[in-house]
Amino acid sequence: MSIGDNIRKIRTIRGYSQQFLADSIGISQSKLNRIENGKSDLSVDHLMQICEVLESGFNEILQTSNNFKKSFPKSEIKKPELIYEEHIRPLKEEMRALRNQVSEISCLLKKQKT
Known part of the structure; x- marks a missing residue:
């Protein structure tokens, strides 16, 4: 396997x-x-x-x-549902909270102008 193959495999897993x-x-x-x-070189920084x-x-x-398979025990493979729960859901909740804060700030600024 090439380095690119390994990146693809790990990314997919x-x-x-x-x-x-x-x-x-x-x-x-x-x-x-x-x-x-x-088909393209990989810089050390990107690696x-x-x-x-x-x-x-x-x-x-x-x-x-x-x-390659020996380096990835099944216990380390994350299912998409776990990825969602661990990473995406908290980010969505944080975005929702930030939107609410922006909305509140916007309302306060409008009140100050009047």
Whole structure:
């Protein structure tokens, strides 16, 4: 397996889309696609960011042998529902709270003007 194959495999196991990972590390989805397909080089900075987002070590991404499955026990594989509960739901709740705060501030500013 190549480094790009490993990135794709780990990203898929984690339940992340190419777009999500690309946005998370500040590159385009097409650039990530080229990296995963071995058609573009991967900088050390982007490798470090990918490791952070995927919660993965360098050894898992850089290993090129077929022992890949041994490095991912099933207990570490997150289901999409868990990803939603752990990451997306809290962010949605935080966004809702921020919207409410912005709305309240907007109302206060309108009252001050009158």
